[in-house]
Amino acid sequence: MSRRVVRQSKFRHVFGQAAKADQAYEDIRVSKVTWDSSFCAVNPKFLAIIVEAGGGGAFIVLPLAKTGRVDKNYPLVTGHTAPILDIDWCPHNDNVIASASDDTTIMVWQIPDYTPVRNITEPIITLEGHSKRVGILSWHPTARNVLLSAGGDNVIIIWNVGTGEVLLSLDDMHPDIIHSVCWNNNGSLLATTCKDKTLRIIDPRKGQVVAERTRPHEGARPLRAVFTADGKLLSTGFSRMSERQLALWDPERFAAHEGMRPMRAVFTRQGHIFTTGFTRMSQRELGLWDPNNFEEPVALQEMDTSNGVLLPFYDPDSSIVYLCGKGDSSIRYFEITDEPPYVHYLNTFSSKEPQRGMGFMPKRGLDVSKCEIARFYKLHERKCEPIVMTVPRKSDLFQDDLYPDTPGPEPALEADEWLSGQDAEPVLISLKDGYVPPKHRELRVTKRNILDVRPPSGPRRSQSASDAPLSQHTLETLLEEIKALRERVQAQEERITALENMLCELVDGTD
Structure with missing residues (x-):
């Protein structure tokens, strides 16, 4: 009798469990805006949730340890004049978060480690460049202060948050509303999905679509896509019969050869297509293609018919x-592997109540002592509930196979280095001894780099260009600002004096 071979994987028994009631966050008025973002962002220090707010948009930021019932007067982060549609924590500073709003602006906020007494209303910087609502935010994975935004104007803008400057504006690549944007591992490429049913891979610095696939899912509902670690793409969408789907794509199948030089192609006796062309680095290459599988996904999983x-x-x-x-x-x-069928279903975690949004903890925020490999923050109508995914292990020792070195909080590049064409992989850290988030570091607010908060390391550096005295132009600018502030203070003092005199006259007249 033949025996069924069971696929070997350390993740076959991943176990999901909701946190106990006292570990949830209660009495939070989660936003009711109809927008397909997660409405929740989390990092190793804070949980941020977009909430209902009168007269504009707001979100609440809670220290992770502040579980239980949230006071109805707990301070919010407010400042937008319309509902907030997306929030995203900076991967290189756990106290910095960006918010995008229906009011067409992006605001970047500094969150203190202590609980503020009143609402936080003053952002570090406000970024204005979109003409319609901004619904998507994504920080660059390896470059400091680089933030991407996408709006209802079908434009993607990449900002240097440290200076408030627009680094790049991609305004002619999407003919309709952008549904999702994702960086690849080193931030050299973007994957986007759009209402025109096209999945695109974009080189933002060249301003080029390097590969695209029309209608990766046949259904009418929006698509989503993310890069995998090896450069493939995972997309979610709907079939023509409205079944939800997960597909794995190899971008090299989208375009036979990525170079700019001419291609040639001939049929082989077996019916395959033999091509010659050039790589993106101008190297000549050969390709052998199956015409019946030219633009088909590497793998496709169909699920249910939910909306x-x-x-x-x-x-x-x-x-x-x-x-x-x-x-x-x-x-x-699902686990993604290099072996057929490539996408392997693992399990389903189910609970009673539907989710209104979901936050996903970065790997460095997990509890390695409990073999925790993922943690979600599920939004209900009035609360947020942590859900923990673990791999059961009997040993109390650090599990090296579960926790390879993972991206840490240090950037690998500066914004101008990335813009000039440099790429770098994330700076990795070990989780063997756990990760302790650094304490709050005050920003050194300068015109050049508002979010440059790297603490000094080691002895004092030798004199360099960055340590040079202020330029004459910078000094003149500072003096002008000081002069303007003095004039403003003097005007306010004169106004206060006039009002005091008027008050005295009124009091004397009533005596």
């Missing part, structure tokens, strides 16, 4: 993708 758009959360360390649908009460997860 909720599936939000993919991908962990490059374990190569597991978690699918969370708004309005669903479950989280499905």
Whole structure:
């Protein structure tokens, strides 16, 4: 009798469990805006949730340890004049978060480690460049202060948050509303999905679409896409029969050869297509293609017929993708491998109540002593509930195979280095001794780099260009600002004196 061979994987028994009631965050008025973002962002220090707010947009920021019932007067982060649609924590500073709003602006905020007494209303900087609402934010994975935004004007803008400057504006690549944007591992490419049903891979610094696939999913509902660790693409969408789908794509199949020089192609006797062309680096190459599988996905999984758009959360360390649908009460997860069928279903975590949004903890924020490989923050109508994914292990020792070195909080590049064409992989850290978030570091507010908060390391550096005295132009600018501030203070003092005199006259007249 033949025996079924079971695929070997350390993630076959990933176990999901909701936190106990006292570990949830209660009495939070989660936003009711109809927008397909996660409405929640989390890092090793804070949990941020977009909430209902009168007269504009707001979100609440809670220290992770502040579980239980949240006071109704707990300070909010406010400043937008319309609902907030997306929030995203800076990967290189756990106290900095960006928010995007229906009011067409992006605001970047500094969150203190202590609980503020009143609402935080003054952002570090406000970024204005979109003509319609801004619904997507994404920080660059390796370059300091580089933030991407996408708006209802079909434009992607990449900012240097430290100076408030627009680094790049991609305004002629999407003919309709952009549904999702994702950086690849080193931030050299973008994957975008659009209402025109096209999945694009874009080189933002060249301003070019390097590969694209029309209608990767045949259905009418929005698509989502994320890069995998090896450069493939995971997309979620709907079939023509409205079944939800997960697909794995190899971008090299989108374009036979990526170079700019001419291609040639001939049929072989077996019916395959033999091509010659050039790589992106101008190296000559050969290709052999199956015409019946020219633009087909590497793998395709069909699920149910729910209407909720599936939000993919991908962990490059374990190569597991978690699918969370708004309005669903479950989280499905799959392992991505190099072996057929490439996408392997692992399990489904189910609960009773549907989710209105979902936050995904970065790997450095997990508890390695409990073999925790993922943690979600599920939004209900009035609360947020942590959900922990663990791999059961009997040993109390550090599990090296579960926790390879993972991206840490230090950037690998400066914004101008990335813009000039440099690429760098994330700076990795070990989780063997756990990760302790650094304490709050005050920003050194300068015109050149507002978010440059790297602490000095080692002895004092030798004199360099960055230590040079202020230029004459900078000094003149500072003196002008000081003069303007003095004039403003003097005008206010005169106004206060006039008002005091008027008050005295009124009091004397009533005596």
